[in-house]
Amino acid sequence: MFNKSQLEAYSNIEAPQELYEKVLSSKPKKSKIYLLPLAASLAACLILIFGIGFRSNFDSEIFLNGQLVNTDTVLIGELAPESKADMRALPTLKILVEITLTEKTKVTVSSGVLILENGERVNSVTFKDDVSFFWEVESKAELTESTMTLNSFSGKQEIILTQYDDGSYTAEIN
């Protein structure tokens, strides 16, 4: 498709110096605040109040699409513009989940399915060791929350996956 000199010309392209200055002088944007309906806020408060008693030193790391999930909101990805325009093109989000485990843990999702290595599709499954699987959820370009819950002897951990109307989706540990 391209000859050697064209490939060489491409690899010789460098970002201009002015871009470096622009980037270094840029300030991070504050994240958007979405006003959840009152009922959802109340439910979140109840979960926090009652859930805090069950929280523990959950000694595991959870990666969604290779990104470490923690208590800060992390951007997991965005739908490609063509998918945003035509949801039929990508009706589901298929997120790679990788978890390091130190004890027997039950993983349950509030929506979507877990696709295991053997192709089995389940809503809930118990693992004993480090594991990876896919979490497939319906793709929605609107504010939607889905939850993955990890239950073990030492406690419980909830990962909230939020889809936004701009096609992006984030995750955080509740």
Place this chain on the structure above:
Amino acid sequence: MDNLASRKPNIEEIYKLYADMLYRVALSELQSDMDAQDAVQDVFIKYMSHNPVFKDSEHEKAWFLRVTVNRCHDMLRSRKVRLKFHSESETEPVNPASKARQELFEVLASIPEKYKSTVILHCLEGLSLQETADVLGITLSGAKMRLKRARDILKEEKNV
């Protein structure tokens, strides 16, 4: 699991690692130096705002490419909307540093937008087809199909 969380690189290190690649991709998509700079700057602002932590450098690279390509597609769409209402030229000419670069941009300009990202990531950036599909959020067969269509279009153009 080994991850990058233990030592978070600062923005200067991250810039040095990815800026050239992202600028190449954005310039190839947008064919405009100013727009490409804007796109890449937006990507780094997004990175600084969300402060994501990645499992490894492959995932980090894929994230940067995905966000850049999506930003370029957004800009191309708004450029189309602008063109509907104004009679401005579609692209500002890229100052070609060499004849080869000029030819390269001519080839890229003749590839429909829908297939261009696949060509840029696979043929120019050297990503595998699976990596390209992952970045673009399409299936492997979708990526293969787009590449084939782009090749067919270029072949047809050569024959005309």
